[in-house]
Amino acid sequence: MTSPADPGQTLHERAARTSQVLLAAARDAGFWISPDNRVGVDDGAKLIGMSSKGFNKRLAESGVLVYQAGGGRHKRTIRIYDLALWLESLAAPANLAA
Known part of the structure; x- marks a missing residue:
């Protein structure tokens, strides 16, 4: 992500910030994005x-x-926020302090 995680932030605060970064990256890559901010699973990867x-x-x-x-020729899609939430849930507490 663009900056280190703030250990004082909640999981949902970190996920919200991460989802903004992922959404911008998806737009920059020209990925299909649904109106509710879903992308194809392969694009999420x-x-x-x-x-x-x-x-x-x-x-x-x-x-x-x-x-x-699905949508945008994708059979399966994932919400960018759900992707960010999952990703941030993998952060170990020791990593957040680094």
């Missing part, structure tokens, strides 16, 4: 630097909501 296969496996294990309705 690209946003956080993961392979599609690894990302799909982690999503299946995480319980993050994936929309089957």
Whole structure:
């Protein structure tokens, strides 16, 4: 992300900031973005630097909501905020103080 995490922020505050960064990155990359800020699952993987296969496996294990309705030629989509929330939930407390 653009700046180190503030250990005084809540998970949802960090996720809100991270979702803004991810949304800007998705726009810069020219990804399809739904009106409610969903992107294709494969594009979500690209946003956080993961392979599609690894990302799909982690999503299946995480319980993050994936929309089957699709959109923009994507079969499955994920809300950018949900992606950010999941990503920020992986931050270990020791990493936040660094």
